[in-house]
Amino acid sequence: AQKITQTQPGMFVQEKEAVTLDCTYDTSDPSYGLFWYKQPSSGEMIFLIYQGSYDQQNATEGRYSLNFQKARKSANLVISASQLGDSAMYFCAIAIGTSYGKLTFGQGTILTVHP
Amino acid sequence: GAVVSQHPSRVICKSGTSVKIECRSLDFQATTMFWYRQFPKQSLMLMATSNEGSKATYEQGVEKDKFLINHASLTLSTLTVTSAHPEDSSFYICSARRQGQINQPQHFGDGTRLSIL
Numbered sequence: 001a002q003k004i005t006q007t008q009p010g011m012f013v014q015e016k017e018a019v020t021l022d023c024t025y026d027t028s029d030p031s032y033g034l035f036w037y038k039q040p041s042s043g044e045m046i047f048l049i050y051q052g053s054y055d056q057q058n059a060t061e062g063r064y065s066l067n068f069q070k071a072r073k074s075a076n077l078v079i080s081a082s083q084l085g086d087s088a089m090y091f092c093a094i095a096i097g098t099s100y101g102k103l104t105f106g107q108g109t110i111l112t113v114h115p
Numbered sequence: 116g117a118v119v120s121q122h123p124s125r126v127i128c129k130s131g132t133s134v135k136i137e138c139r140s141l142d143f144q145a146t147t148m149f150w151y152r153q154f155p156k157q158s159l160m161l162m163a164t165s166n167e168g169s170k171a172t173y174e175q176g177v178e179k180d181k182f183l184i185n186h187a188s189l190t191l192s193t194l195t196v197t198s199a200h201p202e203d204s205s206f207y208i209c210s211a212r213r214q215g216q217i218n219q220p221q222h223f224g225d226g227t228r229l230s231i232l
Contacts, residue, residue, distance in 0.1 A: 095221075105159045
């Protein structure tokens, strides 16, 4: 079975600084997708970025980039130029196989951005 | 705008009541939808996979008679918490994914906060 580990229960960053949220995964399936979601206190899940296991380049979406190190089985999220609105819970998730169906989530990291 | 709609957003009811939660895909057909449960400050745990036109697939430890899932159309899945008790109080959230492109993410509803008194 697949597993996702987020070892940082909480992270603090100064506004306008960059921050890295760690995520490691474990799966024996060669085909998988890695996702990052943001969950504000209101509860909705906001999709941020995706990385496929066969993708050669790191994914980027605006201020979000994914530092994908396949050999180390890590998929860290980098948020550049942090904003106060970035304060939220962040989840890393993995989906197995080409169907990319059900997601297995990590424990989450609470990010707090200070002014 | 939202591509998955979940209703109601909040329910407060007495112990013993059955509660139905709806999850709709708004502009695409979803043969498969997923139901998650989340306790405060914890991660999302998959409860079951809802399959259009067939029985749901439940994760280990989830009581299928307690959490009834119906996926009668390609755009609607419902979760009914039967005879709810205080320990069923939680945040329930559904998701669905557009078929086709391999990198399509799961789109989530806004969740339902269930409080059983």
